[in-house]
Amino acid sequence: MTDTLDVAAVQFEARALSGPEDFAAQVDAALDAAAGARLVVFPELMTTGFGTLAAGWRGRDLAAYFAEVAEHTDLYLEVFGAAARARDQVVLAGSHLVAAPGGFLNVAHLFHPDGRVVRHEKTLLFPAERQWRSIEGERLTTAEVDGVTVGFATCYEAEIPEVTTALARRGAEVLLVPSATFTEAGFHRVRHCAAARCIENQVYAVHASTFSTGLEPLVQTWARSSVLGPCDAGFPPDGILAEAKENVPDVITARLDLALLQENRRSGAAPTVLDRARRADLFASWG
Template sequence: MAKMKLALVQFQSVLGDVEASMARALPMIDEAAAAGANMVVFPELFTTGYHLDTVGPRMTELAEPIDGPTVRALQEAARKNHVYIVAPIALLHGLSGVPYNSAVFINSDGTVQGSFDKVHLWALERFYFRAGHEFPVFDTEFGKVGIMVCYDMGFPEAARTLALKGAELIVCPSAWCVQDADVWEINAPARALENTVFLGAVNRIGHEGDDLYMHGGSMVCGPRGGKIAQLGEEEGILYADLDFDEVRKNRVTSPYLRDRRADAYGEVCAY
């Protein structure tokens, strides 16, 4: 039985202060591990905050390479606690000095397996980040894990690509505003159901600036789309026990992936 205890950290960042945010995050990893978690997932841009009117002009300064101090500290936390960590940060890589809105995947032995760069950039993000172009899937002893970031979840092609590449759990770190709470409640269960995957959508909590309130509502959905667990509007850690065999069973009884008609979908790629 491939069972995992997933921990989604509904987190309030310290806007523009990476060190202060990390000082809050590291004890929450210890807390999750003490509760038996095997994987700990933080929200989008959890080290810098999201309010781009404030931190956007500083994003290149706040961003780090994958071997920078933030990832190194998280590697040590993963190794110490023997947990996988999904760490969404502003990441510098490649030839350009413009960062990506990324999520680093750290193995339970503290090694970095890779990273995902947000593909669908929202609003002001286009001014401060480069867009990603790939959907990697990461291996664990429990099953395969894919990552989307926030706005990516609104595009069925993103989750479908991950599922077709073998993902059985998709995590979606987000900074989702309260004005779109209704969309949040629809997107996560829909992406789980149509791809017969577990889906962990972890949102930020709190006010940033005068105009941004992120309402939390982090949730874990099962491979039939139903909610397994959900938080309200408070900082905290959401736990869910996932049996990856349920994905495999449901892909037999609800064979959406098997019964796809790719030969009939030409129009999807034509425009």
């Protein structure tokens, strides 16, 4: 296992596209800015611009619009698969809507340079997602990046403590939190919850968010990507290792010190992981 992991969080603009090559150029520009990072994290629903490739897209309802987005899954897989191989980077390509029986799955894809792809189907949908005929996945997901265990917590999943508690118990040291939020309040819910998950599980989180300025029929989304850790000795006092500017294209990078994280779990001022396990019987008795 590596002692450090260099990561990047991409703040990606969902916008009208002139063609498939326009999307590929957006991705390339972000990855150019993330050069040097071993793991690059793009945000949730970063491919919503695909819906603008259809004629008459402005007049479509949400379900029809997202059906068009799902039609471009092959393009999405091709762009990111090629990028991971060419750049020798591990890339979480945010999430993309994939057609499934009965609707769409919101699927995060982690692309490895050797061609492997790890999929995570979002298990907890924000209520608005159901308007798009989205359906929920049934499995939590972890993966390995250079011997470091990462766990997937897509947007609303980060707001549910049980999700990241289960991931941490499976060994996750870094949470991958791609998000897309319609309001500033929604953004802060995800951001504050990701920060809380870092404290209660003594982990890092890479929170990458999508922004747009009203890509009708979609609503505006709000973003400020960040890389977060515990609030304890050796980490920034506020737990923020890096932070993007609000609602502009941006890429931020940080070096995650895994040895420091393990030391924090052994001797940190707030031994939350140990104390949660130590008082598990008490919590269970109040269930």
